[in-house]
Structure formats: C-alpha cells, structure tokens
Amino acid sequence: MRSITGIFFLLVMTCSAGAENLLGLPDILTQGGLYVGKVGPGTTVWFGDRRLKLTPDGHFVFGLKAHQGAMVKFRLVDKGGKSQLQRFMVRKQQYDVQRIDGLPQKMVTPPKKILARIAADASRVRRARTTDSPRQDFRETFIWPVRGRISGNFGNYRILNGTPKSPHGGMDIAAPKGTIIVAPLSGVVTMVSDLYYTGNTVIIDHGFGVSTVFAHMDRVLVKAGQRVRQGQKIGTVGMTGRATGPHLHFGLNWYQERLNPALLLGKQEKKQ
Ligand SMILES: [Zn+2]
Numbered sequence: 115m116r117s118i119t120g121i122f123f124l125l126v127m128t129c130s131a132g133a134e135n136l137l138g139l140p141d142i143l144t145q146g147g148l149y150v151g152k153v154g155p156g157t158t159v160w161f162g163d164r165r166l167k168l169t170p171d172g173h174f175v176f177g178l179k180a181h182q183g184a185m186v187k188f189r190l191v192d193k194g195g196k197s198q199l200q201r202f203m204v205r206k207q208q209y210d211v212q213r214i215d216g217l218p219q220k221m222v223t224p225p226k227k228i229l230a231r232i233a234a235d236a237s238r239v240r241r242a243r244t245t246d247s248p249r250q251d252f253r254e255t256f257i258w259p260v261r262g263r264i265s266g267n268f269g270n271y272r273i274l275n276g277t278p279k280s281p282h283g284g285m286d287i288a289a290p291k292g293t294i295i296v297a298p299l300s301g302v303v304t305m306v307s308d309l310y311y312t313g314n315t316v317i318i319d320h321g322f323g324v325s326t327v328f329a330h331m332d333r334v335l336v337k338a339g340q341r342v343r344q345g346q347k348i349g350t351v352g353m354t355g356r357a358t359g360p361h362l363h364f365g366l367n368w369y370q371e372r373l374n375p376a377l378l379l380g381k382q383e384k385k386q
Pocket of ligand 1: 266282284285286362363364
C-alpha cells in the first residue's frame with residue numbers, strides 16, 4: 115500500500131507543475147473552465163501551439179474544451195529565452211443526457227427553406243465570437259445574469275423530440291417572462307440579433323476573446339456597439355426561438371470554444 119500511495123503522490127507532484135506553479139493558476143483545472151493567470155514581466159506563454167495574448171501586467175486568459183484531455187501543457191519562455199514546461203491535470207466533468215419533448219417539430223428538423231437562414235445565423239455568431247479586443251473586463255468576478263432554477267446544464271447530451279442533437283453549449287436559467295437580465299461582466303455588445311434557434315440573442319465582448327451569449331430574450335435593452343457595465347440591464351427573460359418555457363440560455367466563449375459559465379458563478383444569492 116505504501117508504494118502505491120507513494121507513486122500516486124509522485125504523479126500528483128509532477129502533474130501539478132511540481133512545487134512551483136509559475137502561471138498563477140489552480141493546481142487542478144476543470145473541463146470547460148475559463149481561467150485567468152499571470153506571469154512575470156517579459157515572459158511569453160504558449161498553450162499547446164497557441165501563444166497566449168498578455169495584458170501589459172502579464173495577465174492571460176484561456177478556456178478548456180468540454181472534453182479536454184486529462185492533462186494540459188504550457189510553455190513559458192522568459193526574457194533570456196529560457197523555456198520551462200508546466201503541466202496541469204484536468205478534472206473530468208460528468209455530462210448528463212437531457213430529453214426535451216414537446217418542441218415544435220420545425221425547431222428540431224427545420225424545413226429546407228430555413229436552412230440558409232440557420233447557416234447565416236451561425237456565421238453571425240461565429241463572427242461575433244472572433245472579436246479579439248484588448249478589453250480586460252474578463253478579469254472581473256462574474257455575477258449571475260438572472261436568478262432562477264437551473265433547467266439545463268452545460269455539456270448535456272440533448273435528445274429533442276426523440277432526436278439526438280449537439281451538446282448543450284451553455285446553461286439554462288428558468289425565470290418568469292419579463293425578469294430583468296443583467297450583464298455578468300462589463301463589456302461591449304458585439305451582436306444583437308433575432309436568430310432561428312436562439313431567438314432574441316445578445317453577445318457581449320469582454321476582451322481577449324472572452325464573450326458571453328444571452329438567448330431566448332423577450333426584450334433586448336441594448337444595441338450593437340454599446341458599452342455596458344457589470345450589472346447593467348441588457349434585456350428580459352423570454353422564450354423566443356427554440357424554447358419550451360421562459361428561460362435565459364447563458365453561454366460563455368473563449369473565441370470559438372464554448373465554455374461552462376456555471377464554473378465561474380458563485381452560489382446564487384437568495385431571492386428577496
Ligand atoms: Zn440552453
């Protein structure tokens with residue numbers, strides 16, 4: 115037993131970047147997580163083959179795929195060109211199967227004449243998520259955009275009216291129609307659009323590729339290009355697009371990668 119414990123300890127030691135974590139990150143990361151780290155002046159950081167963008171004081175941000183492998187590697191290169199490897203273990207997430215029935219069938223298997231519109235919607239969203247601004251709003255602590263029961267988790271395998279569909283790209287928060295939605299972080303609105311699946315949809319840029327998405331809104335209270343402060347009203351809960359009841363679909367992205375916003379939200383404050 116002693117040797118098994120010893121080997122496990124050694125593994126943990128080498129996987130969690132040894133004794134010294136030079137990136138200011140938690141020792142163990144989680145699939146679908148968004149992380150902000152910091153390095154010393156003049157250091158460059160590579161995440162796989164991708165060089166991470168740094169703020170003037172050395173902050174960086176990145177996201178892990180929903181099905182990221184068990185370990186991620188970073189390479190740090192200091193001012194003198196000295197290179198150092200840092201490894202982090204990635205905690206596996208459990209994604210459940212969610213069956214949703216009672217959707218209008220045209221929202222599950224759309225008629226042919228709608229396909230061009232759906233493709234155009236997707237490219238608008240992709241374009242908004244390509245935004246790569248120098249804003250640093252991603253360093254704020256997230257607040258809940260709306261309070262309510264979580265009616266759908268990130269990463270769920272979804273079966274809609276009996277047909278398997280792509281995994282859920284965000285979290286669903288159920289709330290009565292008309293409930294105010296606030297910006298979870300400050301930022302700039304990069305898209306306001308009425309899309310086939312997600313209804314009235316807003317995307318906000320928070321800098322360095324980090325953006326949030328708000329879907330199925332009843333009313334939208336912001337315009338594209340508008341600056342918003344954290345906590346500012348951006349719209350109200352509705353059920354526009356593909357929805358069986360009023361809820362907010364809340365998404366988080368790092369460029370094109372969809373991430374789990376629930377990992378960044380604290381406990382939901384009690385309703386008054
Ligand atoms: Zn959703």
